[in-house]
Amino acid sequence: MAFNRVSVDRAIAWVDAATSRLPTEDTAVSAAYGRVLGADVRAPRPIPVYAVAALDGYAVRAEESVGAGAYNPLAVPLITVSAGDPIPEGTDAVAPIGQVEAEDGSILLSAPLAPGDNLSAAGSAAAAGALLAAAGTLLLPHHIGLFASAGLVELAVVRKPRARLAFAGSIPTDGDADGPMLRAALARDGATVAAASFADALAEPDADLVLVVGGTGPGPDDRSAAALAAAGELALHGVALRPGETAGFGRTAAGLPALLLPGAPADCLWAYELFAGRAVRRLAGREPALPYRRGRAALARKLVSVIGITEICPVRRLADREVEPLSSFAEIGLAAVAGTDGFVVVPEASEGWPRGAAVEVYWHPNR
Amino acid sequence: MAFNRVSVDRAIAWVDAATSRLPTEDTAVSAAYGRVLGADVRAPRPIPVYAVAALDGYAVRAEESVGAGAYNPLAVPLITVSAGDPIPEGTDAVAPIGQVEAEDGSILLSAPLAPGDNLSAAGSAAAAGALLAAAGTLLLPHHIGLFASAGLVELAVVRKPRARLAFAGSIPTDGDADGPMLRAALARDGATVAAASFADALAEPDADLVLVVGGTGPGPDDRSAAALAAAGELALHGVALRPGETAGFGRTAAGLPALLLPGAPADCLWAYELFAGRAVRRLAGREPALPYRRGRAALARKLVSVIGITEICPVRRLADREVEPLSSFAEIGLAAVAGTDGFVVVPEASEGWPRGAAVEVYWHPNR
Numbered sequence: 001m002a003f004n005r006v007s008v009d010r011a012i013a014w015v016d017a018a019t020s021r022l023p024t025e026d027t028a029v030s031a032a033y034g035r036v037l038g039a040d041v042r043a044p045r046p047i048p049v050y051a052v053a054a055l056d057g058y059a060v061r062a063e064e065s066v067g068a069g070a071y072n073p074l075a076v077p078l079i080t081v082s083a084g085d086p087i088p089e090g091t092d093a094v095a096p097i098g099q100v101e102a103e104d105g106s107i108l109l110s111a112p113l114a115p116g117d118n119l120s121a122a123g124s125a126a127a128a129g130a131l132l133a134a135a136g137t138l139l140l141p142h143h144i145g146l147f148a149s150a151g152l153v154e155l156a157v158v159r160k161p162r163a164r165l166a167f168a169g170s171i172p173t174d175g176d177a178d179g180p181m182l183r184a185a186l187a188r189d190g191a192t193v194a195a196a197s198f199a200d201a202l203a204e205p206d207a208d209l210v211l212v213v214g215g216t217g218p219g220p221d222d223r224s225a226a227a228l229a230a231a232g233e234l235a236l237h238g239v240a241l242r243p244g245e246t247a248g249f250g251r252t253a254a255g256l257p258a259l260l261l262p263g264a265p266a267d268c269l270w271a272y273e274l275f276a277g278r279a280v281r282r283l284a285g286r287e288p289a290l291p292y293r294r295g296r297a298a299l300a301r302k303l304v305s306v307i308g309i310t311e312i313c314p315v316r317r318l319a320d321r322e323v324e325p326l327s328s329f330a331e332i333g334l335a336a337v338a339g340t341d342g343f344v345v346v347p348e349a350s351e352g353w354p355r356g357a358a359v360e361v362y363w364h365p366n367r
Numbered sequence: 368m369a370f371n372r373v374s375v376d377r378a379i380a381w382v383d384a385a386t387s388r389l390p391t392e393d394t395a396v397s398a399a400y401g402r403v404l405g406a407d408v409r410a411p412r413p414i415p416v417y418a419v420a421a422l423d424g425y426a427v428r429a430e431e432s433v434g435a436g437a438y439n440p441l442a443v444p445l446i447t448v449s450a451g452d453p454i455p456e457g458t459d460a461v462a463p464i465g466q467v468e469a470e471d472g473s474i475l476l477s478a479p480l481a482p483g484d485n486l487s488a489a490g491s492a493a494a495a496g497a498l499l500a501a502a503g504t505l506l507l508p509h510h511i512g513l514f515a516s517a518g519l520v521e522l523a524v525v526r527k528p529r530a531r532l533a534f535a536g537s538i539p540t541d542g543d544a545d546g547p548m549l550r551a552a553l554a555r556d557g558a559t560v561a562a563a564s565f566a567d568a569l570a571e572p573d574a575d576l577v578l579v580v581g582g583t584g585p586g587p588d589d590r591s592a593a594a595l596a597a598a599g600e601l602a603l604h605g606v607a608l609r610p611g612e613t614a615g616f617g618r619t620a621a622g623l624p625a626l627l628l629p630g631a632p633a634d635c636l637w638a639y640e641l642f643a644g645r646a647v648r649r650l651a652g653r654e655p656a657l658p659y660r661r662g663r664a665a666l667a668r669k670l671v672s673v674i675g676i677t678e679i680c681p682v683r684r685l686a687d688r689e690v691e692p693l694s695s696f697a698e699i700g701l702a703a704v705a706g707t708d709g710f711v712v713v714p715e716a717s718e719g720w721p722r723g724a725a726v727e728v729y730w731h732p733n734r
Contacts, residue, residue, distance in 0.1 A: 029547060030546075030547035030550070033550075033551035033554060033555070034551075047699075047700075047702050048700075056584050056585070056586045080586070080588065082584060082586060082588060082589075083584065083631060084630070084631050097585075097586055120699075120700075124699065125698075125699035125700055125702035125703075126699070126702045126705065130705070131705065131706065132702075132705045133705065133706075134706075138732065138733050140551070140555075140731055140732070141548050141549075141551035141552035141555060141636070142548065142636055142701065142704045143704070144544075144547045144548045144551045145544045145545065145547070145548030145632045145635070145636055145701055146544075146632075146701050146702065146704055146705065148543065148544035148547050148548065149544035149632045149700075149701055150702075176515065177511075177512045177513075177515035177516035178512065179397075180396060180397035180511045180512070180515050181508050181509065181511045181512030181515065182508075183397070183400075184400035184401075184507070184508035184511045185508035187400060188400070188507075188508060217423050217449060217450065218423070218464075219423045219447070219449060219464055221447065221449060222449075263451070264450060264451050265512045265513075265516045268512070269508070269509055269512055287733055293660055331492075332414075332487075332491065332492035332493070333414075333415075333487075333492055333516075334509065334512055334513050334516055335414050335492035335493045335497075335499075335513065335517075336492075337509045337510070337513055338493065338497070338498065338499045338500065338513065339498065339500075339501075364507055365505065365507070366505055366654055
């Protein structure tokens with residue numbers, strides 16, 4: 001398997017074939033924020049379980065209010081209820097606070113009530129067994145509240161992918177930037193990370209994915225591709241992607257999917273985002289596409305790209321729907337992200353676009 | 368201060384006047400993912416610090432290549448360099464691998480090189496002092512990589528808001544849903560949380576914000592507003608918001624901003640999202656608006672809302688730009704979030720919109 005650039009689509013197809021959603025594990029509802037549901041969640045009992053007051057007021061037995069009127073107020077026992085309280089035994093309606101007079105342990109009704117007035121019947125919000133959230137849902141704060149209020153205590157969520165992170169190249173003289181950057185991206189994508197030596201990463205079975213950083217070039221000093229080929233399988237080496245051209249793909253001795261990420265930080269970032277991150281997101285049961293919001297904007301200047309290679313181009317927002325291309329990663333490395341608001345992916349077949357063209361922008365999250 | 372519904376805008380103005388960005392603290396670059404920059408970050412040294420090879424190849428002294436040609440190959444010493452390596456002393460250009468023949472400790476140049484060919488000069492990506500990211504930036508994985516590769520070790524980030532969470536109401540019979548839901552939302556918005564008794568929450572100074580859940584109604588059994596008024600100040604009680612109508616706003620004995628959140632889970636959620644969450648996001652230096660992506664979509668059915676009250680209406684996505692309103696929170700409480708993809712905020716002055724109207728939808732994140 002010699003260095004031989006394949007298309008980004010071909011590399012993505014390899015990632016997709018090599019990864020699928022991990023099995024589930026049980027977790028407490030209170031700890032499930034940000035996890036992905038591994039199975040449909042259904043109401044274990046009706047919501048509400050009992051009839052509850054729909055508002056603050058007084059619980060009454062409706063039949064005792066028959067005949068009540070402005071000129072014929074009827075006194076019934078004072079039983080205070082707050083919105084959400086179960087209706088006390090023997091009552092079946094709620095008289096709203098403010099619409100009745102209360103004194104000395106009784107209230108005066110000046111209008112009749114029907115059974116069920118101002119209360120929510122058992123099961124009126126959801127029947128037992130109703131679908132509360134489908135498998136694959138990314139759990140947000142409101143899901144936690146919904147599940148807890150439905151009486152659920154544990155949930156089946158997709159297990160977090162365990163990534164093993166190893167370095168095959170030499171650590172750059174200006175310190176390791178790839179490790180902290182990858183750990184942040186892995187956390188964002190829902191994975192846990194363990195460091196490993198290069199040799200252990202190629203041999204040990206105890207992970208879901210192996211990421212090897214550095215030493216991916218085609219030169220004689222680059223050892224990661226040859227070592228992966230010797231230990232397991234090197235399926236692809238080289239992608240028509242800039243930055244990220246020397247990424248590699250294969251399997252370790254233990255059969256784990258392994259991604260070789262270039263050591264230059266900008267190349268490392270984009271090989272992660274497009275390929276390794278996609279593998280993590282697929283294992284985690286998340287949306288596999290790039291985790292950035294997309295939108296269309298017009299180019300304030302022409303954007304030039306090389307035909308035959310997919311290029312990631314940083315852009316800055318000028319106006320609501322206008323962006324300016326900035327210096328490329330090829331020119332200035334990771335410094336190209338300084339001052340950017342997002343990026344454009346210029347496909348292999350395109351040589352860029354003229355000024356004014358509408359392009360799809362991936363926006364960096366700002367919240 | 369009696370219960371007296373104010374507009375959502377009035378309540379938001381109170382929150383904005385009561386909160387501002389917290390001071391900064393230093394954190395390691397490697398731990399800064401998800402934090403908000405407290406000050407501009409500038410390059411502490413040029414990027415790159417030294418001239419580095421722009422590609423894999425051989426470092427040469429350009430003047431030794433003068434006169435080289437296809438019919439006059441010149442032999443120079445073999446000095447291998449990888450992309451990103453500092454250029455060895457005494458060399459000033461890089462001959463690309465593949466374009467020269469290498470043998471026995473020397474390479475054969477068949478074309479002349481100019482000084483600087485195929486290398487990135489010191490400071491060519493960013494000069495010392497260049498702005499790498501502005502104060503207020505939410506730090507993403509690429510920032511971590513950029514700062515680490517620029518040689519930064521520590522950063523000034525906005526301190527995380529410390530929220531004190533107390534319950535004034537009785538815990539509902541079906542268990543506490545508000546606590547886990549609020550903890551998830553507080554984590555999302557960048558806060559840390561400590562539980563407290565109601566009395567301690569009103570008295571202790573050691574927090575940035577106090578959230579009191581439950582007991583917010585206007586009824587005689589509801590004690591949170593009266594207790595806040597007695598301990599410190601009750602500035603507002605009641606908002607024209609559904610759900611969330613009984614939210615309250617004030618200051619504790621220690622002068623901390625205090626938000627009273629209704630106990631009913633749907634009311635608690637929305638009083639948090641619009642007001643308490645906004646306070647947290649402002650303290651954290653984040654974008655204060657609702658942390659949901661917005662977009663326009665057409666209503667598949669009419670959406671009815673009460674005039675005089677801002678209403679949060681759950682919606683489901685039917686097609687790319689079409690949404691269907693679902694059962695309201697007023698009807699079925701937090702069960703109204705089941706199966707939703709987002710929500711619409713119907714302003715106070717609106718009674719809703721007809722079928723086909725274009726509305727602004729807040730979409731739930733799915734990644």
